[in-house]
Amino acid sequence: MLVDWEGERAFQKTFHAEGLPLVTADRDDLFVPMAALVRVFERAAKATARRDFGLRVGERLQPQSYGLWMQYCAQAPTLGEALRRIGDVLHFHQSGSRSRLVAEGAFVIWRYERSQPNKTHTQHSDHAVPAMLSLIRLYVGAEWAPSWIELDYPRDADAGIVEPLMPGPVRFGQPAVGIAVPIALISKQRPQRIGKRITPLDLEIQDVLPVTDEPLRSIFAISVLRLMDGRTDIDGTAAMAGISVRTLQRHLNREGLSYRSLLERVRLTRARALLEHTDLTITEVALTLGYSEHANFTRAFSRAAGLSPVQFRHHMRWINGNKDPS
Known part of the structure; x- marks a missing residue:
């Protein structure tokens, strides 16, 4: 997307500024330290002058975009099991973050949080929302919308640009990026599973x-x-x-x-x-x-x-x- 908006030169400059090889953008099997990943998102948003950069990137991604570990999660028979798998294997993909489920009344909140609360990570947080939503929709349908969305940063002056683009009401200043799912949907089964079964051993071999x-x-x-x-x-x-x-x-x-x-x-x-x-x-x-x-x-x-x-x-x-x- 950075290439689409600003050209190849801006793309190269952003990655070189963080010391990352350009191949990082095309390889879903590479483990990238969280701090570097967050900085790339922020630099890219600044280069494009787009407050909605992170959100638009997330909208382009599907579960298979994240590599074998996410495909393993998406093969789970139910939504609840898929979300639990993410908590177990997220470390194969990135450092300094965790995924967990938190019960709140008639809802379960799927929360994704980093261990860098004092860092600027607005764009990376925005990108996580549609990425998380795409996995949930494999089980509950493409038109489903969350009861509310949580973002782990205070509402900024330009939040009005991205807020109307979010698929549900937004709660800013939360401890993590989160999506509220009715408890009744946690047992929802995936309509179909495509491909041969992936196991945790496969993830360890690829790691x-x-x-x-x-x-x-x-x-x-x-x-x-x-x-x-x-x-x-x-x-x-x-x-x-x-x-x-x-x-x-x-x-x-x-x-x-x-x-x-x-x-x-x-x-x-x-x-x-x-x-x-x-x-x-x-x-x-x-x-x-x-x-x-x-x-x-x-x-x-x-x-x-x-x-x-x-x-x-x-x-x-x-x-x-x-x-x-x-």
């Missing part, structure tokens, strides 16, 4: 990050993103994480890691992406990553992933060939 705890997961994700542009310096990684080099090293030391060993893990993570998203031969992948011998790469990858490079490629192609297109 490119070998750690789940913060802040190490975000540090690792940043290193993966920067490697795509050929950047491996510790100063740049620390800056993108919003911490000092010394603090970054302290986090790594707690886990028994050096920055060098982190980069080795990142290299194997990059191997997974190349195996899944390119047609490079196993030998070509090994050479791209700096391995002098095909066998050395195969041993290192098998030890880290639990599958040989060939087995991993076959499994991911099976998964990607059976995505839910709804």
Whole structure:
């Protein structure tokens, strides 16, 4: 959408300003640290001078736009189970956020909240509303509208631009982005399920990050993103994480890691992406990553992933060939 409104140059400038490779915009399997994602939305809205930028982006997205983890959630037999699954697997997609269900009278509020209440995140919050709504409508119908919507920022001077575009009454200044759903709809079954069944194991195999705890997961994700542009310096990684080099090293030391060993893990993570998203031969992948011998790469990858490079490629192609297109 940024390209549509402002052109390719503005698009590149926005991503480069946050140190993100352009491929981030096209890859639904990449884990992007929440702070960087929020800043991209705010920069894009400023570049386009559109208060409704985030909302319009969300309107373009469907559950499959978010990758395998959301498709797993959308395969749940009932709406309630789909929402519970999101709370269980959201960490595969982003850091610093959580999804939960809160009962309020005759309603259940599905709330999505970040751990950055003091950050400017208006645009990212707006984008979440239609994205959340699209999942709910898979179960309750395309015309359904929520009883009310919650936004986690105070009503600003330009809120009148987006408020009429929201699919229901808006409550500003809430603790999270939320959508109110009548309790009776929580047991609503999805009319149909398309595609072969996706399991949590499939999500774990696709997950490119070998750690789940913060802040190490975000540090690792940043290193993966920067490697795509050929950047491996510790100063740049620390800056993108919003911490000092010394603090970054302290986090790594707690886990028994050096920055060098982190980069080795990142290299194997990059191997997974190349195996899944390119047609490079196993030998070509090994050479791209700096391995002098095909066998050395195969041993290192098998030890880290639990599958040989060939087995991993076959499994991911099976998964990607059976995505839910709804």
